[in-house]
Amino acid sequence: MKPSPIKKLLLAGAGHAHIGMLRQISDASLDTSDIDICLVSEQTQTIYSGMLPGWMAGHYQLDDISIDTKSLCARAGVRFIQQAITQVHAASNTVVTDGNDMSTGDETLADDKALALDYDVLSLNTGADTDIRWLESLAGVIAIRPLSAFITHWQQILADAQQSDNYQLAIVGAGAAATELVMAAQVALQHINNNHQVTLVCGKQLLSGFNARFQERVIRQLHRHGIKIVYERAIDYRNGHLSTTDDSLPMNAVIAATGVVGAAWTINTDLQTVDKGFVAVNNLQQSISHPNVFAVGDVATRVDKEVAHSGVHAVHGGAVEDDNLFAYLKGESMQEYQPKARTLYLLSCGDKYAIASWGDWSLQGRGLWYLKRYIDKRFVKSYL
Numbered sequence: 001m002k003p004s005p006i007k008k009l010l011l012a013g014a015g016h017a018h019i020g021m022l023r024q025i026s027d028a029s030l031d032t033s034d035i036d037i038c039l040v041s042e043q044t045q046t047i048y049s050g051m052l053p054g055w056m057a058g059h060y061q062l063d064d065i066s067i068d069t070k071s072l073c074a075r076a077g078v079r080f081i082q083q084a085i086t087q088v089h090a091a092s093n094t095v096v097t098d099g100n101d102m103s104t105g106d107e108t109l110a111d112d113k114a115l116a117l118d119y120d121v122l123s124l125n126t127g128a129d130t131d132i133r134w135l136e137s138l139a140g141v142i143a144i145r146p147l148s149a150f151i152t153h154w155q156q157i158l159a160d161a162q163q164s165d166n167y168q169l170a171i172v173g174a175g176a177a178a179t180e181l182v183m184a185a186q187v188a189l190q191h192i193n194n195n196h197q198v199t200l201v202c203g204k205q206l207l208s209g210f211n212a213r214f215q216e217r218v219i220r221q222l223h224r225h226g227i228k229i230v231y232e233r234a235i236d237y238r239n240g241h242l243s244t245t246d247d248s249l250p251m252n253a254v255i256a257a258t259g260v261v262g263a264a265w266t267i268n269t270d271l272q273t274v275d276k277g278f279v280a281v282n283n284l285q286q287s288i289s290h291p292n293v294f295a296v297g298d299v300a301t302r303v304d305k306e307v308a309h310s311g312v313h314a315v316h317g318g319a320v321e322d323d324n325l326f327a328y329l330k331g332e333s334m335q336e337y338q339p340k341a342r343t344l345y346l347l348s349c350g351d352k353y354a355i356a357s358w359g360d361w362s363l364q365g366r367g368l369w370y371l372k373r374y375i376d377k378r379f380v381k382s383y384l
């Protein structure tokens with residue numbers, strides 16, 4: 001009998017779906033026979049965003065919030081290329097990388113020229129970029145994404161705050177991540193000097209999409225920490241001043257946590273995109289323009305129903321997408337990702353305190369912070 005030809009599966013980005021798949025391959029719970037798998041990602045580590053505010057507030061070390069993608073690939077027998085993708089030519093089944101030398105001293109990892117990688121099936125899980133289109137100029141605002149770059153910026157902010165008597169930091173954003181970041185930042189900066197101050201610039205509405213009781217609880221925690229809330233839109237940051245619709249606020253640094261837009265590489269693709277540059281997918285997480293391309297997590301937008309860009313959907317949608325990739329490669333039937341109507345959100349409040357939201361229900365307390373820590377640590381540990 002003729003052996004079946006080896007198929008090439010290319011994984012772009014080391015988001016939740018792909019690290020989940022690597023773990024399943026290592027556990028031998030996925031049959032990868034006759035499939036040649038390669039993962040291309042710009043970093044060797046994936047930072048777990050759910051624990052980032054806890055790291056900023058000093059509860060965790062960097063190692064506690066990092067997942068070692070390089071080791072996961074090695075364990076799964078998957079080829080790893082440390083580069084960023086810059087183009088996807090779906091018509092010719094090719095992905096182009098940036099060719100930046102990301103050498104870590106390990107020659108097996110360093111690929112210092114742009115590559116054109118071909119595939120039979122492509123899976124995109126590169127996340128998205130911070131939406132900084134509100135900025136009038138490309139000023140020195142620090143974007144929360146990519147998280148790896150933010151880590152370095154935050155360490156610099158702490159170093160600068162050590163040298164200052166009155167450090168002023170603004171966080172621009174109105175979502176759950178922005179409120180977690182602002183409380184973590186206030187705890188960290190006030191630990192250095194009580195004069196240091198963090199301001200949240202959030203536009204007219206904070207935490208839209210969450211229930212009113214949850215919003216009240218979060219605002220009370222922001223007040224408890226002495227965080228200034230400015231209900232105006234930020235417009236620009238230059239010469240040490242953050243301009244808002246009505247004011248000009250002196251700031252040593254400004255962090256943007258203002259939602260997401262499509263990843264930069266989506267400018268260079270023939271894949272159908274929607275909205276602000278997200279890859280358009282159906283209920284199978286499959287591209288609506290090219291059936292051998294799948295996308296999940298923040299990089300993608302479902303065209304058949306509204307699904308928020310969040311870690312929860314990246315994880316659960318990712319698990320379905322992983323199965324669908326292998327089903328597609330083997331010519332088997334695929335399954336739909338059906339997001340749950342309600343998802344649990346545990347919002348950390350800087351110190352060891354958290355607020356939970358689940359549909360119309362909310363609760364707060366120290367015990368919830370320990371619950372969040374347990375869930376988060378268990379998640380990261382599952383990749384060790």
Ligand SMILES: Cc1cc2nc3c(=O)[nH]c(=O)nc-3n(C[C@H](O)[C@H](O)[C@H](O)COP(=O)(O)OP(=O)(O)OC[C@H]3O[C@@H](n4cnc5c(N)ncnc54)[C@H](O)[C@@H]3O)c2cc1C
Pocket residue numbers: 012013014015016017040041042043045046047049050052053083084085086125126127128144146177180181263265296297298299309310311312313314315346
């Ligand atoms: C501070 C903060 C806290 C959050 N807390 C929560 C929470 O508690 N619950 C929740 O549901 N959501 C939370 N979110 C949202 C959550 O982080 C994202 O929705 C989630 O990480 C998206 O996962 P993903 O799998 O799409 O990709 P990501 O986790 O963004 O991972 C993308 C990966 O691809 C790599 N990559 C990026 N670009 C390229 C490229 N061009 N080429 C190759 N590789 C690339 C990156 O290095 C990274 O490894 C939070 C976000 C922030 C900022």
